[in-house]
Amino acid sequence: xxxxxxxxxxxxxxxxxxxxxxxxxxxxxxxxxxxxxxxxxxxxxxxxxxxxxxxxxxxxxxxxxxxxxxxxxxxxxxxxxxxxxxxxxxxxxxxxxxxxxxxxxxxxxxxxxxxxxxxxxxxxxxxxxxxxxxxxxxxxxxxxxxxxxxxxxxxxxxxxxxxxxxxxxxxxxxxxxxxxxxxxxxxxxxxxxxxxxxxxxxxxxxxxxxxxxxxxxxxxxxxxxxxxxxxxxxxxxxxxxxxxxxxxxxxxxxxxxxxxxxxxxxxxxxxxxxxxxxxxx
Amino acid sequence: xxxxxxxxxxxxxxxxxxxxxxxxxxxxxxxxxxxxxxxxxxxxxxxxxxxxxxxxxxxxxxxxxxxxxxxxxxxxxxxxxxxxxxxxxxxxxxxxxxxxxxxxxxxxxxxxxxxxxxxxxxxxxxxxxxxxxxxxxxxxxxxxxxxxxxxxxxxxxxxxxxxxxxxxxxxxxxxxxxxxxxxxxxxxxxxxxxxxxxxxxxxxxxxxxxxxxxxxxxxxxxxxxxxxxxxxxxxxxxxxxxxxxxxxxxxxxxxxxxxxxxxxxxxxxxxxx
Numbered sequence: 084x085x086x087x088x089x090x091x092x093x094x095x096x097x098x099x100x101x102x103x104x105x106x107x108x109x110x111x112x113x114x115x116x117x118x119x120x121x122x123x124x125x126x127x128x129x130x131x132x133x134x135x136x137x138x139x140x141x142x143x144x145x146x147x148x149x150x151x152x153x154x155x156x157x158x159x160x161x162x163x164x165x166x167x168x169x170x171x172x173x174x175x176x177x178x179x180x181x182x183x184x185x186x187x188x189x190x191x192x193x194x195x196x197x198x199x200x201x202x203x204x205x206x207x208x209x210x211x212x213x214x215x216x217x218x219x220x221x222x223x224x225x226x227x228x229x230x231x232x233x234x235x236x237x238x239x240x241x242x243x244x245x246x247x248x249x250x251x252x253x254x255x256x257x258x259x260x261x262x263x264x265x266x267x268x269x270x271x272x273x274x275x276x277x278x279x280x281x282x283x284x285x286x287x288x289x290x291x292x293x294x295x296x297x298x299x300x301x302x303x304x305x306x307x308x309x310x311x312x313x314x315x316x317x318x319x320x321x322x323x324x325x326x327x328x329x330x331x332x333x334x335x336x337x338x339x340x341x342x343x344x345x346x347x348x349x350x351x352x353x354x355x356x357x358x359x360x361x362x363x364x
Numbered sequence: 365x366x367x368x369x370x371x372x373x374x375x376x377x378x379x380x381x382x383x384x385x386x387x388x389x390x391x392x393x394x395x396x397x398x399x400x401x402x403x404x405x406x407x408x409x410x411x412x413x414x415x416x417x418x419x420x421x422x423x424x425x426x427x428x429x430x431x432x433x434x435x436x437x438x439x440x441x442x443x444x445x446x447x448x449x450x451x452x453x454x455x456x457x458x459x460x461x462x463x464x465x466x467x468x469x470x471x472x473x474x475x476x477x478x479x480x481x482x483x484x485x486x487x488x489x490x491x492x493x494x495x496x497x498x499x500x501x502x503x504x505x506x507x508x509x510x511x512x513x514x515x516x517x518x519x520x521x522x523x524x525x526x527x528x529x530x531x532x533x534x535x536x537x538x539x540x541x542x543x544x545x546x547x548x549x550x551x552x553x554x555x556x557x558x559x560x561x562x563x564x565x566x567x568x569x570x571x572x573x574x575x576x577x578x579x580x581x582x583x584x585x586x587x588x589x590x591x592x593x594x595x596x597x598x599x600x601x602x603x604x605x606x607x608x609x610x611x612x613x614x615x616x617x618x619x620x621x622x623x624x625x626x627x628x629x630x631x632x633x634x635x636x637x
Contacts, residue, residue: 259468262424263533266460267482277481281472 109353129157131164173299184244192252251283289359296351378433405588459534465526469518524555
């Protein structure tokens, strides 16, 4: 019997180390992509918009590490340049959703009663529609492009944040330290901002990281459908769409931007999950 | 009826109800008063409504429960203390400490922040003055190394230290009445004794009045001047501590006394029935 706990302890420690390693992989991927986006113009070997029609549809080579597309543009340069579009837009979309959702969630969770009911039913109403159909409808109405995308993300993306924060706020509000804070006679707004929110915000932080990834995916999907970022601006979804006709002969045109989305998505996923387990403790 | 001059806080016909048809009367029509400078013990088994009664005094009963009846506060004994008055009394006239100090301290803030906040809000203290005041408060509740403790987070402190910090926080704005909701139940016996000692000395040096809720008559008998016994939401007996222990009037009080281990059964020795 005495050996059993130590075996379990060793296994637990091993699992924790593996988890730490995985979260470092996630951080590494996200940092690399962020650096590529920030340093983009210094790193791209060619102008991502410069067309060299004589060099069109070149396979990967020393001159063009990821080959060239149908207009002779360097694919590597375009993949890097696209990161400067996708990453900040995904971040902005997630931040807008988080801000709107957190405000509505705090109001609903803290005030409760009919305000809460109204907000949550409104969320249910929006969630009942298929997301993409609604986004496409909104973008069609407002006209394709970045402002329309950010607005539709804000209209749809707030709901998970509102629900998460509301649930946490309702939990925290019943804690004794909130009663103690109220007893000290401070204003209700201060109770919310200084005592309730700092203790309720953790799950939202983990979700925020995952949401950046989902925002980038949605953005790429919309751009693929021609509703998002418009050509010739390099964007991963647009690039996948542009490469699709040549999938049989020039697979790298789709594989390069598709791979970028997949790897970055994996990075955010690993980071988000490790944050989630860490913040839960 | 108006409160007598020596009364600090009087509950008149206070009930705490769980709405329904008919409503559940969790605290049922309680009349009780706390006198100036005394410690009133409030004793009863779990679920007897003693904590709710305490919380209703500060309008802290969790929804959907609601309070009926009225509270009279000494400075204006003729005026009914409305829920608003009770809320205003928080932090000024009445402080409160809780059963589990760990749960009553904001876990994501350092002690110094938690203690500073009401001082900043109510007294407008800032900077060095504020910090000195916090350290003095910690010293006053017998904390040995106030500088180190003030920089700690609640989870880094022992239960006894946490409860001392809690007491310091409750006393920060100089209340005249301290409501104690089973403040020693979560502590081990030796720590319990030091906290009781601290409360007794604060009562003496500051002229503080206490309401001390506990299910433990042994603890109550150590600190309380008078004891109020509650059972199933009703107040069954109020008497000076000594009288209550030596000559319990109510059947339920006798049962409570008999429940103390190592105590001779009294039922047979004859209170006339």
